Amino acid sequence: MSEQDNPRREFLRKTLTLIPVVTVASTGLGGSVLMATPDAQAAPVAAPPVAASGPAYEPTYFTAEEWAFVNAAVARLIPADEQGPGALEAGVPEYIDRQMNTPYASGALWFMQGPFNADAAPEMGWQSKLVPKQIYRLGIAATEELCKKAYNSTFAGLDSATRDEVLKQLEAGTPKFDSVPAKMFFSFLLQNTKEGFFCDPIHGGNKGMIGWTMIGFPGARADFMDWVERNEQYPFPAVSIRGERA
């Protein structure tokens, strides 16, 4: 089997050393355990990135190559570090893949009648004909081409520092892709990554309520009558819509 045929395995092999020890089961206590020992986690240790519970998520929209890119990119946008687990551990790739099958990703929530003026000033808001599904497909392909030219590697094959460098270029809009503005692609990638890190787990991200625990958001508790006036840290961990507790 060539590397092309199984890039996911290839990806896992290459990223083994980048993944921290914390494996967070989708209903587990991982997040709060982590928060309780914030400084002890400084050195990430090798461990499989896939949560111990259940089989790995199989993408339904992204191809294997795209899936490798998404995994490698979100792992840099919200990295696992001394602060705690990051986007990979939160299941952000799964979240983004699942979003690709919603009306949002095909632009069905937007006014999409032409004529389009893609060169309008940013104050005019969204004026592109592209929809998120296409933006990912085109943006990933263009970024992969860039990586191949500049580094003779896939994006996922690059070390962390170089991946950050590529992402910064996309953020600044430096590469002039024909198919999709680099900045636009990056803004979707970043926005959707944050969504996947902070959404309710019902959407496939924020597994173990990692994102919420990191910042002290109590999730679906939504009842603070006795806490309104206090200058105190809110003591209870997050709960999710499905009733999981962090």
Next chain:
Amino acid sequence: MSTVMKKVDAVIVGFGWTGAIMAKELTEAGLNVVALERGPMQDTYPDGNYPQVIDELTYSVRKKLFQDVSKETVTIRHSVNDVALPNRQLGAFLPGNGVGGAGLHWSGVHFRVDPIELRMRSHYEERYGKNFIPKDMTIQDFGVSYEELEPFFDYAEKVFGTSGQAWTVNGQRVGEGKGGNPYAPDRSDHFPLVSQKNTYSAQLFQKAANEVGYKPYNLPSANTSGPYTNPYGAQMGPCNFCGFCSGYVCYMYSKASPNVNILPALKPLPNFELRPNAHVIRVNLDSTKTKATGVTYIDALGREIEQQADLVILGAFQFHNVRLMLLSGIGKPYDPKTGEGVVGKNFAYQNMGTIKAYFDKDVHTNNFIGAGGNGVAIDDFNADNFDHGPHGFVGGSPMWVNQAGSRPIAGTSNPPGTPAWGSAWKRATADYYTHQVSMDAHGAHQSYRGNYLDLDPVYRDAYGQPLLRMTFDWQENDIKMNRFMMEKMGKIAEAMNPKAIARIGKQVGDHFNTSSYQTTHLNGGAIMGTNPKTSALNRYLQSWDVHNVFVPGASAFPQGLGYNPTGLVAALTYWSARAIREQYLKNPGPLVQA
């Protein structure tokens, strides 16, 4: 060929705040009323079901409850020299959709009005002279006074179950030291409920504002501070500061909405029918063009249906009201070149400024706690509560901390200079999410000759009708005022002694940004007044041209207010309904002679 429905006494277009109030008033008068709402049926159950409703992605981020712009939106351009482009994704404003309208998912800051803002032009001319008002500024008087509206403000607060603290009641001072607003006009009664509790962030604002020498007060909010039963028998339970307020259906029956506060009283009535999924495409006029015969709408199956009625109420929200008038040929369209015509004229908005203050970890603002209408404000720079003379701009701004609840996807913010991703972003987000105070200068916005509404020549909605076109940009007066307010509010932020401050105001040369949220407080376009040459409606919200069409909503405001609009929108709707009940029905025809 459209199907023709049995004629009714009154048809109401839209079932948000104005539609619901009119429906209640007109059914009380004994009329047969049909309300047509373009969106679906919505109510606390099932749309506000806990815990499903506690879902930031679905509601705040994917904007489930707001207008479906895939079907209908507006186009926007900055000046007559530009080509307008469609507002393809919701951004600057979030109009409602479905039963309850924006009233189902608003925040609930529930103000009256500063009396001088009802006679804006007269007041400024009297105090500062005619030349003080810039040439192209088209501000006008409403044609109705605070004293005339007071009973209707009072009644609306009782219907909404509003929490707040009066300053004076019938001239007696009652609010000193209790959170009353010394700048508030006199009231005939107390608020139905005492003020809500104040979040820690609001307490910090209060303390800092006092230190700087301002006069902080509790925001009046249509979120309940305790259990309440309104005059219609609708029951509300106390708000628990769930933090999923603005943009969400309240699962606690604590936020006033047409659905909670009015619909239960309408439902059992034999003379009322609510028809959801009914998108009105025009008001039909008879051959004289001075009388409406009813409306035509498209139902859920795409059928064209005509509903005949003696009385037509447009309660479709500010810009939809204006669009329906333009589509139906009610009133003369405004022409910015000549300044003539009235429909579309004086389109105004809000002039917001925001400051965020970031603190150390010993200041627990717990920003996930919050209620949409709650907070602490100052009016020292609102309306004309200070001398505008030396500053050279028109308009004022209340300032406040209104912690409505901020959630992690859209509600985190970090000190200026923090990267947008990576470990540094992560650390800052963890450090600051529950340790920051956000405050707003909720500035009034004036009307200008060049800011107006008409029909777009290019883009159409899902039913083939032209979209509404907004021609709108910030003017010199707006930037001047915004900078002044940002500086004054900055003093409050600085007095809080934060670690860092972010200032989000307007700079010279800034254009209106259609993609970043300001408020959904859009005004004008079908303004009320005393002269049919300069207003589309008379002082009872009756069309000057088509006497059986009444148009309640902020479309009637000749310019924007410092306060949030809905308190005045509701009071004006009750005022208009009273005129219909007591004068119009007895003798249908113009209530004011042109």
